[in-house]
Amino acid sequence: MAAISALTAWPSGAHRPAARAPRASTGVCLHDSRAEPAAGVAQAFAAPVGRAAARRACAFVFVANLPLLAEVYGQDFASAASLEIQRRLCANFVVSPSSDMARLRDDCFLLWHNEAFECGIFEGRAPGEFPRTMRRASRSIEALLAVLGAEPVRAGGIAALVQLHADWIDVCPPGQLGSSEIELALWTAQPFPEAHETRADGWRQLYRADMDVAVRLSEATRAEELSFSWRPVVQPGSAATVLYREGRARVASGQGEAGLLEPDAFMPCLQRLGLTRAFDRTVMRHAVAALRMQPSAHVGVSMSAQGVRVDHWWASLLAVLDKEPALASRLVIEIVDSAALPDFEAARDFCVQLQLRGCRIAIRGFGSGADNLAAVRACRPDIVKLDAALLRRARGSAFGRESLRDMLSLCAHLAPHVVVDGIERDDDLHIASQAGAQWMQGFGVRGAERHARVGSPVGGNACGRTEAD
Numbered sequence: 001m002a003a004i005s006a007l008t009a010w011p012s013g014a015h016r017p018a019a020r021a022p023r024a025s026t027g028v029c030l031h032d033s034r035a036e037p038a039a040g041v042a043q044a045f046a047a048p049v050g051r052a053a054a055r056r057a058c059a060f061v062f063v064a065n066l067p068l069l070a071e072v073y074g075q076d077f078a079s080a081a082s083l084e085i086q087r088r089l090c091a092n093f094v095v096s097p098s099s100d101m102a103r104l105r106d107d108c109f110l111l112w113h114n115e116a117f118e119c120g121i122f123e124g125r126a127p128g129e130f131p132r133t134m135r136r137a138s139r140s141i142e143a144l145l146a147v148l149g150a151e152p153v154r155a156g157g158i159a160a161l162v163q164l165h166a167d168w169i170d171v172c173p174p175g176q177l178g179s180s181e182i183e184l185a186l187w188t189a190q191p192f193p194e195a196h197e198t199r200a201d202g203w204r205q206l207y208r209a210d211m212d213v214a215v216r217l218s219e220a221t222r223a224e225e226l227s228f229s230w231r232p233v234v235q236p237g238s239a240a241t242v243l244y245r246e247g248r249a250r251v252a253s254g255q256g257e258a259g260l261l262e263p264d265a266f267m268p269c270l271q272r273l274g275l276t277r278a279f280d281r282t283v284m285r286h287a288v289a290a291l292r293m294q295p296s297a298h299v300g301v302s303m304s305a306q307g308v309r310v311d312h313w314w315a316s317l318l319a320v321l322d323k324e325p326a327l328a329s330r331l332v333i334e335i336v337d338s339a340a341l342p343d344f345e346a347a348r349d350f351c352v353q354l355q356l357r358g359c360r361i362a363i364r365g366f367g368s369g370a371d372n373l374a375a376v377r378a379c380r381p382d383i384v385k386l387d388a389a390l391l392r393r394a395r396g397s398a399f400g401r402e403s404l405r406d407m408l409s410l411c412a413h414l415a416p417h418v419v420v421d422g423i424e425r426d427d428d429l430h431i432a433s434q435a436g437a438q439w440m441q442g443f444g445v446r447g448a449e450r451h452a453r454v455g456s457p458v459g460g461n462a463c464g465r466t467e468a469d
Contacts, residue, residue, distance in 0.1 A: 057113040058171050059141060061085070061148065062189040065163035065274065066107040072204050072211075073158050080155035081162060082106040088148050093117040102174045104182055108189050110171065111144070139319070141166050141312035149278055151222065152215045159215045163274045165191045166312065210269035217266055220251035221282050227251070227260070228286075233300075233419050233441045236433040243383075243417065243439055244298035244332050244360075247290070249283050267304060267336070276304040277313050284317055291327050300332035300362065308335055308379075309346040310353050321357040328358035332383065338363050338375035351379040364421075367407055376414050384415040385441070388422025394431050404435040412438075 063085060070078035086103060093116050094100045100114040113119050119140040145164050152159040171177060171185055200206075220226060227250050233243040250260040270276045280303055287301040307313065321328040333354055341347045351361045362383035366372050367390050376384065390407055393400035404420070411418040420432040423442030432440050 056173065057119050057137075058169055059111045059117075059119070059144065059166055060169045060185060060189040061089070061109045061111060061144065062165040062191070063107040063162050064165050064191060068207065069160055069162075072207050073160065077153075077155050077158050077160070079106060081153040081160070084153045084155075085109065085148055085162060092147050093144065099174060102177065104186055104189075108186055110169070110174075110185065112173065117144075137168065138312045138315040141168070142315040145312065146278070146281070150218075152218055160211050161214050161218060161273070161275055165189065206272070210273050213261070213266050213269040214273055214275050217251055217261070217270070217279065221279070225251055226282075226286065231441055231443070232445060233439050234445055236429065236437055236440055242298070243419075244300045244330075246300035246302070246332075246334065246441065247283075247287065248302065249279075249286075263302065271304060271306060271337075271340075274306065276306045280304055280307040281313055281317075287331060288317070288320060288327065291330050295326075298330045298332065300334050302334045302336050302364070305335065305337045305340040305342065308341060308350045309343065310350050318353070318357070321354075321359065325358050331358075332360045332362050334362040334364045334383075334385070335375070335379065335381075336364050338365065338379070339368070339372055341375050341378070344374060344378040347375070348378045348380075351381070355382070362419075363415075366411065381415050383417040383419060384411045385419040385421050386411065388442070391420055391422040391428060391432065394435065395427070401431060401435060404431070408436050408438075 063082065066078050066081060069081055082103075086101075086109065089101055089109060089111060090097055093111055093114075095114045095116050100112050100117070102110040104110060111117055117140065119137045144166050149162055149164050152161050167189075169185060169188055171181055177185075228247040229250065230245045230247055232245045235241040235243075248263055250262055251266075252260060267276070270279055283301055284303075287299050290299055291297060310318075321331075335341075335347075355361060360382040361379055362385055363372070363376055363379060363381045364385045365387045366376070366384045368387035386404075386407060390400075390404050394404040408418055408420070417439055418437075419439040419441050420435070420437040421441045423429060423432060423440050423444040425444050428442065428444055429440065
């Protein structure tokens with residue numbers, strides 16, 4: 001393998017300064033054939049057409065949390081994590097390390113097209129075929145991310161997950177890389193920093209605690225220990241009329257601990273670590289499997305705000321939805337914590353692409369944050385689910401009941417379907433009905449199941465009819 005790291009201006013394991021140069025697009029164009037190719041992808045595949053045949057499509061892999069792993073667990077662990085990513089690359093995506101891969105720095109690798117890493121190439125294709133080719137190219141990146149991040153890295157009694165960033169890049173073959181091109185590749189590979197990055201007191205302890213939860217979740221997912229609670233969205237006074245059933249993923253707690261880890265406990269950990277994407281992808285794949293098992297079921301799946309963008313993580317799912325529109329029409333994507341959406345333009349494109357394929361979009365927790373309305377304007381959801389706190393306030397005062405009625409009236413102008421969430425007891429049903437609720441949800445609704453193994457029928461025989469039946 002070429003000794004590339006010696007040519008760069010940054011030492012091995014160092015982190016890029018806060019000021020960052022523009023980088024290549026992290027997304028690809030996965031929608032209809034009228035769209036123009038994303039600039040970063042088009043550039044990555046233009047080389048075989050206009051340059052020497054030796055120029056090959058190349059992807060970068062960047063370990064975004066390596067500096068944090070070094071700060072929290074020590075440089076020895078960070079170095080071990082880098083070597084483990086290199087080992088996984090060589091074991092799964094490389095035929096000849098010296099010609100197919102380069103390690104620019106501990107946190108950055110380049111991977112060229114080879115027999116073990118297939119990627120669509122534009123050579124010989126008409127412009128109308130570009131989006132289809134890019135979809136195949138995006139699936140290559142998806143496979144790269146899924147395999148490299150599938151298991152925690154373990155060294156010295158420590159286990160941690162890596163946060164990966166990958167995309168296409170246009171560079172020379174390994175033996176022809178110069179120092180300026182290496183520096184440009186390093187700048188391009190690194191994602192923009194989060195605007196809200198802060199280092200509060202005790203952040204290392206919180207990071208370790210979050211990572212412990214993330215590792216447990218990863219292990220449970222690989223061991224197929226996920227279970228789901230199924231919560232139907234029903235019409236008042238008619239538990240048989242079900243709009244859809246929301247599936248909430250849960251896993252068993254750690255060794256020696258009783259109970260289940262709920263999404264409200266583990267999702268904030270994943271969000272703080274920037275590791276929601278792999279879990280969202282896993283849950284979506286289980287949702288597709290559930291829809292295939294029950295052709296009449298309508299299923300809702302939660303999606304974190306970090307995942308609301310059309311990028312490589314979505315390649316295989318979009319391909320499935322394109323091929324199976326009947327399945328897509330029975331899938332509801334629920335956006336959680338919509339007030340934290342990092343990019344409203346990207347969220348709008350995400351929702352449009354899913355809706356074009358027949359899926360429905362739901363905004364969950366409306367009324368809990370000041371930016372909810374901006375999220376609704378961007379996403380134009382089919383379903384708005386009110387935050388459960390609105391119902392809780394309505395239990396105790398006339399003002400709370402009036403506020404619930406006003407919110408239902410407002411949301412009727414924002415989406416075709418409005419759901420009162422948080423139904424827990426009989427008087428909640430009465431309060432929601434009196435306020436004019438169109439749909440209701442909660443463990444107080446008949447048919448809500450607290451736990452069900454992955455792969456079990458959605459709602460069993462009590463699934464009832466759906467709005468579309």
